[in-house]
Amino acid sequence: MPRAGLSRAAVTAVALDLVDAGGAAGFDRLTLAAVASSAGVAVPSLYKHVAxxxxLRRLVATESVAELTRMLAAATIGRSGGDALHAAADAMRAFAHAHPGRYAATQVAPRLGDDADAELAQRAAEALAVLTAALRAFDLPEDSTVDALRMLRSAIHGFVTLELGGGFGLPDDLDRSYRFLMDGVLRGIESLTPA
Structure with missing residues (x-):
């Protein structure tokens, strides 16, 4: 019989807390043993709730992407163009700082066509839809939208990964450098707009 109060959602919540407690590497280090220990049960008890x-990693990734999407939507509502992109980028960076393990989980790409990843794919599509809407004001050619999304995500991810990992050792202001980066990304996206 499952432990009272333990459910699929409760197991996921424990795992979400553990991945954040583990910092940027928390998602990679997630184990069933750690979740069981934190939940106060034996590992076999978890199999009543997760396969x-x-x-479990898929559940953590799905919930993490959904949470990030809510933050992106809240940050970009009523904004467009460069203002929307800056707000989205700031929301992603804030999410990474507040939830480093969950942020790492958002980098898991769903296997398209795999039924097990269907919900993760849906949540990922919702996140991309928010970012795509932020790009609409640029009137990009349809075939450039994916390039712009990849450029935006790569720039933010690279900066945040270095930042969280202590990769910026110089005493200069990181926020200033981040704004400089995002202004450059914005100019790059603007260059994709037909003349």
Whole structure:
């Protein structure tokens, strides 16, 4: 019989807390043993709620992407163009700082066409829809939208990964450098707009 209060959602919540407690590497280090220990149960008890570590990692990724999407939507509502992109970028960076393990989980790409990843794919599509809407004001050619999204995500991810990992050792203001980066990304996206 499952432990009172333990459910699929409760197991996921424990795992979400653990991945953040583990910092940027928390998602990679997630184990069923750690979740069981934190929940006060034996590992076999978890199998009443999750099928495997892969299943639990998928649940963590799905919830993390959904949470990030809510933050992106709240940050960009009523904004457009460069203002929307800056707000989205700031929201992603803030999410990474507040939830480093969950942020790492958002980098998991769903396997398209795999039924097990269907919900993760749906949440990822919702996140991309928010970012795509922020790009609409640029009137990009349709085939450039994916390039612009990849450029935006890569720039933010690279900066945040270095920042969280202590990769910026110089005493200069990181926020200033971040704004400089995002202004450059914005100019790059603007260059994709047909003349």
């Amino acid at each position: 495997s570590l892969d299943d």
